[in-house]
Amino acid sequence: QITLKESGPTLVKPTQTLTLTCTFSGFSLSTSGVGVGWIRQPPGKALEWLALIYWNDDKRYSPSLKSRLTITKDTSKNQVVLTMTNMDPVDTATYYCAHNTPKRPFDYWGQGTLVTVSS
């Protein structure tokens, strides 16, 4: 049974750096083909893919946010960490992490965590 759960601050100030952790179970991020991605959703708006890290440490980023994002993994702890720098109120959103395989993208999702950017 695959489960994922996001954790991190619920409130950050503008210009601060956001750090989110995805803790998962039911799969290993050392298995060939497996990845974990981050997707966000501003209130009332659409989903937006942010970043993805694969079992071999290959990292992919949304071109529009690449300069602000860093994704890392700790295979021994079953965790993936996303950092986003220079946060702005427009970054207010629910942030999800999701299990990924090349042909079945984002087939399991965490419950999401709402991050509000406000001074």
Added chain:
Amino acid sequence: QSALTQPASVSGSPGQSITISCTGTSSDVGSYNLVSWYQQHPGKAPKLMIYEVSKRPSGVSNRFSGSKSGNTASLTISGLQAEDEADYYCCSYAGSSTNWVFGGGTKLTVL
């Protein structure tokens, strides 16, 4: 503005069929058979309904089907039920530079 274009809303009566379109470009939908569809109920995480254009994960009703023609993918729901009322998002692989793109979402109302 989302990379993939979906109608903002569609509606249908119980028992009817509806189709939601997802229009991309030759760089995403048109180039890869890696289109997926997600259902999202209010306050809930998205759920994978279709992957690789037309495949259903185990446990997803066969009332849900997917197809693709050129740069446009489609999700069809037959025999509409009240529980199908939700937001639906398409997603496509878009190559090694852009990677994954989502549609703007479609709100399905069951009348």
